[in-house]
Amino acid sequence: MPYSWSENTDSHPAQELRLWPHQSLPPKGFAAFxxxxxxxxxxxxxxxxxTKLLWGLLPFLMITLAGVYYALRRNDRDRQILEVLTITPDSTHLLHxxxxxxxxxxDCNTYWVRVALYPKEGPVPNYITxxxxGREVEIGSFLTEEERLTLYAELNDRLRQATRQ
Incomplete structure (x- = not known):
């Protein structure tokens, strides 16, 4: 899953969730491709x-290769999104x-935080907010539908645990 929870210890009651888009093409895979x-x-x-035809085709093939390279690099830059959710018994903080x-x-008081799941109404299926x-913010919109369902359940559990402490 492209997210991870930090372990909660007795000396440090904060729970931290880090979310990032799936990175399907690692650097070695990019070079090989x-x-x-x-x-x-x-x-x-x-x-x-x-033949002279070689020199007529070569520039177009190199331009196409440069276009593929640029598109893959641009896609890699566009996936550099990070969301960090920190939950303590007193406050909840989301950094996007x-x-x-x-x-x-x-930021919000943890007691008042509510997690909502919009199965069909959001911009993506199983949209989580x-x-x-006084605000409603999205979280994990770049995850898959199944990952958002799992995240929804985990967020509810973690917020419930935090308010009991």
Whole structure:
């Protein structure tokens, strides 16, 4: 799962949840994909070695390869989202850091935090929000439907535990 809970200890009662988008293409996989794409692009050129047609096709193949490289790098940058939810018996704090580095924060008394699940009404299926202090904020919208259902149950349990302490 692309999220993890920190362990709660008696000396430090805060619980921390870190969420991030799934990273399906690691750096080694990216390098291998670009190399294989390059090699596959050059296969048709072997029959054209020594002809003027080679120089006519080569720029277009290299532009296509550069486009694939740019698209994959852009996708990697756009997935650099991080959400950190900190739950203590007294307060709940959510920090959302977007791919561009902008940060948004939300604070609320843990007793008043409510978790809502919108199975069909949200922008994504099983949309999860936290509400309190007069605001409603989304959490984990980049997760899959099943992961959001699991997260919803875990958030309810953790908030219930925190208010009992």
């Amino acid at each position: 670009i190399l294989i794409t390059y090699l596959l692009f050059t296969v048709p050129l072997y029959g054209l070695l020594g 850091r977007s791919a561009k580095g902008a940060e948004q924060e939300w 936290l509400s309190g202090s």
